[in-house]
Amino acid sequence: MATAMIRDQDQYGCSICLELMKDPVTIPCGHSYCMSCIRSYWDKDEMKRNTCPQCRQNFKPRPVLNKNTILAEIMETLRNTKIQNTTLAQTYAESGDVECDFCTGDKVRAVKSCLECRASYCETHLQPHFDIPALKRHKLVNPCVLPTCQKHDKLLEVFCKTDQKCICVLCLMDDHKGHDTVSCSEEREEKQVKLEADKSKFEKKFKEKEKELSELQKSIQSHVDAAQKAVMDTEKTFNESVSIIKKRHSEVIERIRAQEKSDLDRLGGFCEKLEMEIDMLRKQGDVLDRILHTEDNIYFLQNFEKILVPPAVEDCQNQSLELVSSFGQVSHTVSHFKEKLEEFCKQEADTILENVPSSSIKASQKSPGQIKIGDRVCVKSTVKIPKFNWGSHVTHKSIGEVKALHGNTLIVSFPGHKNWKGVLSEMELVNDSIKPAQSCSIKVGDRVRVKSSVDTPKHKWGGVTHQSVGVVKSIDGDNMTVDFAEHSEWKGIVPEMEVVSADEVSGSLSANYDFQIGDSVRVKSTVVTPKHQWGGVTHKSVGVVTDIKEGTVTVDFPECKGWKGIVPEMELISVKKGNFSIGDHVRVKGSISSPKRGWGSVSHKSVGVVKALNGDIVTVDFPEHKSWKGISSEMELVDSEYCKFKLGDKVQVKSSVGTPKYNWGSISQKSVGTIKALKLVVDFPEQSDWNGDPSEMELAS
Template structure:
């Protein structure tokens, strides 16, 4: 009953304020409102239409009070039910608001496609009460799609232009186009979307299968890695246990041998002590007789005195105590070196095998136009690095021929690479100055970017291959110490940081090697381009000349050895500290003020030949001081350019240069035609005419 009564009262309520009408007025279409409500509505709307039926009146109608409705309102004031003022849910962000609520915004529950308005529960009531409104189509509250040009509801779909239009658009710019109702077009497109959805579901199932397979592969890979770790730990633990066991056996054997030797030496010592006591006793008897003054007593006892010739000597036994176990120590030291060498080589092979466990990509994953770079696990690409290409370089794929890619890198067009060595680069690269400024700091190793043709402050003695250390940063300006150019000025945006992984790639430029540097062949090089000669991976030599990509090195095993810069590596002082070999030419480092064992007759200018190396101790024959003893860390190798001695070695056949009129130490029996053999590096030469001839190295020449 309450609801029926409320509905009866609603027909006298203003549909704008939802309260009983005050000063009711009736507009030309027949609808009635509060005079103030309809006036305010028209002030805001500016179109002078009816809020309910939307009839437009052109000019604003004159409002006159409806006296009959006013009387009815007065009678109904006391019967207004409280239900009409029940709280309505307030509209939140994203909700459709009721078009008729003033003040507080209330959430709409339905939208009318005929009225093109949205209503809350109370304002929607007339659509249930009035027959003319009951025929309107109500839908769940939604934002009404209205034509921006004609202010009409979008009800038609233009298939020609593929857009929603209103009925007036059919008579305007869409006249003659293929059109259907939006509902019909929706039905057709919904069928297509359902087909597309089923395809997506099929693809999703395929991807789920791939994911399942990948997950299984990952689990297998993880298990394999765990097994490898366990096997590695077990193998190394067993190796350590085995070595410890063998160590104990050797130590026990040494201790046992030491005890046996000491027992034997103890017996020998006791025997010698007894013999000494006997001899001393007999000596005392002789001494006593010698001291007697009685001649008769002396002569009577002379024949009874002990005779030294009658004393039997025990078998002579000797043992070189100072070096009795020296051979064992040497063998242990040799064993340690061989074990370390073999362990390093085998460990490197194991590490390489781990690095080779790359997840293979199918060829169709890298295609023309993709951005790629060389994988960080690749030390040297199959077709080499080329110019300016490094692990950081990002290029665009220009062609794919089977397993071979053609890539355009900055500074190197049409670079050729192997598909398995490349990886896709996703995301953007932002080499802005601000980014570089944040990433470059004092102490970083940097170089000029390959994309920079000419630095702002010019090259100086620097090149793209030069690597220097940042000494100062001042805004965009930076100071870099290059080997070729200390204090070089540059711009942050022109530079890039060189990581530790890139250093090996940078060491292919001539600026990485200098005459006098200590180098060796990289362990990754199986056979050098110009062959080994007498050189091995362990050989350490001194750079004597550099010509483009070729380096000339003096190794102890091979003087004037020719190699390729990319095949060589620099050695630090720590690497070379124990790399001296017998026959090497050496001198005391300039940084050493006084050698630990003193100068003797040697000096910083003295160049000698290594005769022995025992741990940290090195024995050198200097021209000024034979058998000079020094410390390995105080010495340095001497390149041939620094010493005339480096031209010769014992056994070389030499003669006096034709340009020498009189040798420094005179001719003796020698002449310009004499050919002799170097005996020692003073230089001492054995000529047929004269042995042990002394000469000056600068006056001599090799004979073919």
């Protein structure tokens, strides 16, 4: 019934709006319309007032319009049926689906493919294959991309055993004439037998591996359980040991306090008695003073016999000494207890560690690359900045001796920096066979430095350090004169010096002074007049190092380009201002409505690279504006994820992303767009100004 109604649904359409009637009404001539449509029709034109749009019959007076309830129910049924059929029919093809070859506009998903027609059909376009007798004989298969011969545009139906490839019937008469050929189905049957045999082997192997995995998982779980139990037992035992020590600690403290109180109570009486005796002696002393200073001889002689002899004073010195030394032995005993406890704990802990069943740990402890106390080490060349920083005079070329190890932390004694702190992962052993190039016989003109093993030269340092490299000026027996940049005609002795190889010279002069080419420097405040004069430069001037050669440094200052100075006169200044440094990617903060120095061609979306820092002034190279000047407090660092792209790059969403942070919009995994702004804003063909997260994007291949 519903199907018949759908076929004849045109008769239920309003002849005015050409849609299914809404609130249908029937006028006296028998024609039906939407209630709103017929009213609008009559009210719009006086000539057509009260006239039927179809038969032109005129009604006087205007008929009363009442809703046709039966027709309204039919309209509602038609709408529901139409919606259901439309929903069922329009199952649009998604990524990976085979599309109907006959649908126009939005492609509908195909349900079958015809090997004869070499086309795929949706349910609607497939119907002729069920209704037309000639098409009923065609072979239908599940929807797929039908393979065709690129040369003849025919289906691949034949398999050439000679060339081991699928061909069409025309290829059989052309390039493959005389070859051993069979039908594809025949070849498939033959290969399927072999594949099934391989599948059986695969399934057998699969089950074996599954069993191995199950056993391994059980072993792992058992290992984890054993480790967890060992951890719990260890924690419990050590906690109990700590509790015992704390308990004994409390007992000792309580005993000391009790003894202290007893001694104070006992000696409190001595203090009171001494105070009384002191007061009495003071009074008697006053009497003696009066008698001694009187000029009356009779008074002196009469009172002489009356003077009391000072009472015997009990000596409390022994009591004082007893107080001072009473607890000294306790401190000594506690210190001895600590040493014995440490020694015992170390021995027992080593025994416990030896019983830990970890081949990987033991292997690492015995590894030839393991660093231990006394080894010579240096910072790895791959480490840009050590975790605890470089410190003074330490560089990649510095070689020091390990003095202590504490877990992953070690203490190294470098020349010029004792007790340097670092982490094991940043250090590497120095091959003892690789030593600085030196000669037993130092001659005039050689470049030398003080040996790292020399703590203090015989003739003192005089401004020279272990990193200083100078030229030998003269040698007289064991005595030598060296010209250092820090100290001309420095006096030293040959056994304290070593030759510096030519390969080390160029790098050492820059590295040894904590700065290198590209660093920001200024003249030290202690320098009154530089060796090569000021030339417009001041103590406040900040420049960039452009060259370092044999102790001479070339610096580009704003006041003087190519300024020459000597390394000891210069100092490195921090290039860090706030939260960013030279080379960082930055942008204007979103809270800044108008930068102090103006926008120029820059906007909030612009991302640039810090080129220079001078006080609070930052110079940034933006794509829109080179050498833009701003205030560092107005800028913020940009996440490094933004920095891997630039404006104009072609990008797409990574295949590993299920749903982008800001959703798909109109795009898909296959969409390729152009970066419009580094916010990140991308223009895709399907959607302009699409917002994305940089971590979800990749450059399109």
